[in-house]
Amino acid sequence: MFEKKNQALISPREFRRRVLKFLLIAFSVTFLWVLVGTLGFRALTELSWLDSFYNASMIASEMGPVFVLDSAGAKIFTAAYALVSGLVFATVLGIAIAPILHRFFHIFHLEAPDANDGLDSL
Numbered sequence: 001m002f003e004k005k006n007q008a009l010i011s012p013r014e015f016r017r018r019v020l021k022f023l024l025i026a027f028s029v030t031f032l033w034v035l036v037g038t039l040g041f042r043a044l045t046e047l048s049w050l051d052s053f054y055n056a057s058m059i060a061s062e063m064g065p066v067f068v069l070d071s072a073g074a075k076i077f078t079a080a081y082a083l084v085s086g087l088v089f090a091t092v093l094g095i096a097i098a099p100i101l102h103r104f105f106h107i108f109h110l111e112a113p114d115a116n117d118g119l120d121s122l
Contacts, residue, residue, distance in 0.1 A: 002099075002102050002106075003106065005106070005109050009103070009106060009107065015099070015103060018099045019099050019100065022095055022096060022098055022099050023096055025095055026092045026093075026095040026096040029088065029091065029092050029095065030060070030088075030092050033060055033085070033088045034053070034056050034057055034060050036056075036081075037052075037055070037056025037057075037059060037060060037081050037085075038052045038053045038056045039052075040056070040077050040081060041055050041056055041074070041077070041078075044071065044073050044074040044077050045067075045069055045071070045074045047067060051066075051067065054066055055067055056081070059078070059081055059082050059085050060081075060085045060088065060089070061089075062085065062086065062089055064082075065078055065082070
């Protein structure tokens, strides 16, 4: 997936394509996770679709729940959704910045051309 230490850097065009691909993956994971929350809140509470989406989005973005929930099932779902949302948030952040961090570290680990090349054989 990424170039190895002894390989050259990929071109800027390929790098932009890689970043876009990883951002698309991160967005997809976020979208799916908010969809899970929206469906869960819609099924377990009396919230409308819009309010369910709003509540799921706020919890997934680590802002916290918006509505007070009364049923035990809704409270358990909210707690589990909030706990896993922290892991999803960290994972999505890692996916989004992985190609940038890789390129940054790869630049510093490229083999520098030796100034004495050719003189060692003398």
